[in-house]
Amino acid sequence: MARFSGAQWRPIPVNFTRGGQDSVHGVVVHIMDGSLSGTDSWFRNSAAQASSHFGTGKDGSLYQWVDTADRAWAQADGNRTWLSVENEGRGGDSLTDAQLNRNAQVLAWAHSVYGVPLQVTNDPNGNGLGWHGMGGSAWGGHTSCPGSAVRAQLSEIVRRAQVIVSGSSGALEPFPGAQWFKNNPVSPIVTAMGKRLVAEGCSAYASGPGPRWTEADRLSYAKWQRKRGFTGADADGWPGKTTWDALRVPHN
Structure with missing residues (x-):
């Protein structure tokens, strides 16, 4: 089957x-x-x-x-x-x-x-x-x-x-599009994103990380955005190209 x-x-x-x-x-x-x-x-x-x-x-x-x-x-x-x-x-x-x-x-x-x-x-x-x-x-x-x-x-x-497929390996590839997380709440790319957030020090990332994008995940991502100095629409908890590119690059 x-x-x-x-x-x-x-x-x-x-x-x-x-x-x-x-x-x-x-x-x-x-x-x-x-x-x-x-x-x-x-x-x-x-x-x-x-x-x-x-x-x-x-x-x-x-x-x-x-x-x-x-x-x-x-x-x-x-x-x-x-x-x-x-x-x-x-x-x-x-x-x-x-x-x-x-x-x-x-x-x-x-x-x-x-x-x-x-x-x-x-x-x-x-x-x-x-x-x-x-x-x-x-x-x-x-x-x-x-x-x-x-x-x-x-x-x-x-x-x-x-x-x-790249997301399933834990690597973040170029921004998949503004609607990706709204249309694809369950995806390996969400898991990859969670791993990157944990690597950034977000140990309380809601998914743990996991494959499902939830409202708690959005709030966690918003917290990371603010931590990195983003404001306004770039700190609303939804991935945009600017914050996605920042997440792709390791930061201490």
Whole structure:
């Protein structure tokens, strides 16, 4: 069994092959051409003959419909060796910031569980983060999926996944974005941040440190910000680029 703890488990009873995942070359990004709730309902209908391992909502919701030990029916010949993420939206849409974060989390998880390299690929026989249309007719002929706007965001998904993976080692990488901690209260990067705060002398850091960002953590971070001389918006307990860069640099 392989289920991502960061996703809401919503198993479907039909439209997948049990135990059919041969290996995992990477993660394929799709666009739903509809809503998350509508896709969730459609995948439960045997007439759909379609499914996906994961799905995101524009608001940052993340579902897992199919265990990654099983084969989802998402990209025809690509089903045997690729995981799939359907994203709420329609052709021409870009992914929201929350969706980018969720796709990055799935990719980082696939990297840790299956060794998927953190890179963009346009090769159906390659490895990394791919897109539905790259498989051509063998993958169902959906050459416009997920659209040029989403394809242009694939490198950003990889970058965010690299931040997550780097965070799990206790190192702080470049600032992941203003919304990161609000959209990702549970993340290895929170653990890495906690370790840095402890190294800065914040022995009472609320998480201990741990992987979950809480209001107590925000207050602890605000205390560190003030200790380092920050004021105003730079001392509100939310990471910004200025205070993040200061935390990255060891200070006694």
